[in-house]
Amino acid sequence: MDQGAVENAGNANWQAEAQDWSVLLPFYNERDYLRGTIRSLAEQTVVPVVILIDNGSTDRSSEIARAACAEFGVQAVHLHEGRPGKVAALQRGLRDVQSRYVATCDADTYYPADYLARAGRLLERPGTAAAVAANTPPGSSPLAGHVAGWRLEVTSRFLPQQCLNGGASQVFRTSALKACGGFDPLIWNWVLEDHEIMARIERHGRIAYHRGFVCHPADRPRSTDCRGWNLAEQLHYHFTASGERERYFHDFLAPRLRERALPSEKLRRTEGSRANA
Numbered sequence: 001m002d003q004g005a006v007e008n009a010g011n012a013n014w015q016a017e018a019q020d021w022s023v024l025l026p027f028y029n030e031r032d033y034l035r036g037t038i039r040s041l042a043e044q045t046v047v048p049v050v051i052l053i054d055n056g057s058t059d060r061s062s063e064i065a066r067a068a069c070a071e072f073g074v075q076a077v078h079l080h081e082g083r084p085g086k087v088a089a090l091q092r093g094l095r096d097v098q099s100r101y102v103a104t105c106d107a108d109t110y111y112p113a114d115y116l117a118r119a120g121r122l123l124e125r126p127g128t129a130a131a132v133a134a135n136t137p138p139g140s141s142p143l144a145g146h147v148a149g150w151r152l153e154v155t156s157r158f159l160p161q162q163c164l165n166g167g168a169s170q171v172f173r174t175s176a177l178k179a180c181g182g183f184d185p186l187i188w189n190w191v192l193e194d195h196e197i198m199a200r201i202e203r204h205g206r207i208a209y210h211r212g213f214v215c216h217p218a219d220r221p222r223s224t225d226c227r228g229w230n231l232a233e234q235l236h237y238h239f240t241a242s243g244e245r246e247r248y249f250h251d252f253l254a255p256r257l258r259e260r261a262l263p264s265e266k267l268r269r270t271e272g273s274r275a276n277a
Contacts, residue, residue, distance in 0.1 A: 021048035021116050022099040022174075025107060026081075026089035027065070028055040033108035033218055035068040040111040042072035048103070048116060051077045051096055053089040061107075083185070085264030086167070087193050090183035097174055104194075106168035108218040110138050115215055119171040122208040129176035129205025130198065131213065133169035138216040149211035156209040161202045161242050167194035169215045176204035188249070189264050190257040191228050195237070199245035228262070229253065 023041055027034060041050055050069070054062045062078070069076040081092040090104060101123055103116065115133070122131040134148040155164055163170075180200040181187050188196045198207060229237070233253060240248045257263075 019098075020100050020120060021046055022097040022102045023048045023050045023116075024053065024090055024093040024097070024102060024104050025050055026053040026055055026086055026093065027057060027061055027107035028089075029057050029059045029061055030107035031057075031059045031061045031064050034061055034065050036110055037105065037107050038065065038068040038074055039072050040113075040115075041105070042074045043113045044111070044116045045113055046116045046120065047075065049077060049099065050074050051079065051093045053079045053081050053093045055081050055086070055089040056084060085185065085189060086267045087183050087185050087189050087264040090193075091185065094177070094182050100174060101171060102174045102177060103171040104167045106166075106217065108220065109168040110216040110218075112214065112216075115213075116171075118210070118213045122210055122213065123171065123173050125208060127205050128173070128208045129201050130170060130172045131208040131210070132163065132165045132171075132198075133213040133215045134209075134211075135165060135169055135217050136214060137219045140216065145214045146211060149214050153209045153211045156207075159238055161198075161207055162238065162245075163195040163198035163207070164209065165194075168217050170194060170197075172201065173205065176201055179204050185264070188254070190254060191262045191264065191266055192249075192253070192257070193264060193267075196249045199249050202242060202245070229256075 025037070025041075038050070041048060052065050052069075054065070062080075065076075066078060068074070077096055079092055079096070081089045094102070101120060103119060105111065119131055119133075122128060132152075134145070134152040136144050136148045152164055156162075177197075180197070180203060183193065183197065190196075201207070233256070236252070237245070237248060
């Protein structure tokens with residue numbers, strides 16, 4: 001089957017079922033985690049199209065992803081992006097999105113069965129452009145999930161319109177994401193792409209948080225070569241006024257990330273580690 005073709009489309013009505021949701025799932029050498037992530041997406045109470053973007057894996061991740069999609073009956077688009085880096089992979093995947101809503105998911109994160117349904121209810125709220133979930137490790141108790149969700153929701157009231165969690169737990173109204181320029185290495189090709197995109201999308205609507213909206217990234221050690229921003233830069237971000245955050249990223253932070261040599265491909269996982277800005 002040609003790259004970009006939809007597989008596992010035995011149900012002739014699947015396009016209609018999936019018109020509300022697409023999931024962008026970029027990956028690079030994630031063979032140990034992909035199957036579990038895909039299974040969690042297959043168990044969603046709403047049916048998504050899963051757009052898998054192989055960003056140059058060398059560990060058979062693509063084969064594992066195809067096998068998992070077939071095993072769990074996932075409606076999937078399989079793509080390859082040769083340009084290194086998560087931003088390029090997300091840009092390639094976003095080209096194929098035609099649904100009303102789109103989620104960016106990580107290949108080492110597990111999503112509760114109601115994840116997309118909850119996200120859809122948040123995005124249906126008037127004026128909402130994006131929503132962000134809280135994170136707890138897989139296997140966490142329901143209480144831990146509630147605590148993390150409450151903490152994030154309360155924090156969002158003090159720091160409105162800011163990105164308070166990463167790209168593994170972000171969902172968007174597709175029209176807003178594309179209107180702000182989407183993921184594009186010519187706009188932003190550094191680490192912290194999950195924060196920068198929110199600085200652009202806030203011009204198109206509010207960012208929603210809710211105590212019941214949670215996902216579960218795998219508990220993996222951080223990479224030592226991807227520091228992202230320092231504490232002073234984070235505080236600067238949090239005290240930057242709405243409407244000025246784009247300037248913060250592009251005029252203030254980007255030159256600093258350039259000096260540290262932290263392009264998007266630094267987010268790639270090294271053996272046994274999780275690169276996390």
